[in-house]
Amino acid sequence: MTGLMLALMCWLALGVPSLARADAALSQQKNCNACHAMDGAITGPSLKAVAQKYAGDRTAADKLTTRILKGGVGVWGPVPMPANPQLSEAEARRLAVWILGLK
Secondary structure (H helix, E strand, O other): OOHHHHHHHHHHHHOHHHHHHHHHHHHHHOOHHHOEOOOOEOOOOOHHHHHHHOOOOOOHHHHHHHHHHHOEOOOOOOOOEOOOOOOOHHHHHHHHHHHHOOO
16 A cells, blocks of 8 residues: 555545544634634625635636735635744645635
């Protein structure tokens, strides 16, 4: 059995819900929930609305990773999203991928 197959089997054994909980925990730990709720807009759009907006966009994970790290304005209106320099690029990507997987 290759290492990749073993890793895949472990991932499947852990299950997607446990991974989703881990990323929800990261979202809380990094204070994303101060501006973003799962289902409803607060200061920023809901996480599910972000997932819907970027559904089918193959470059979405890159776009969201950059937006999470550097902030920006204009995609969701005039309210800016602040930069999040306290996140590593790996953490930002993990959050982006998790958000994109929400339904």
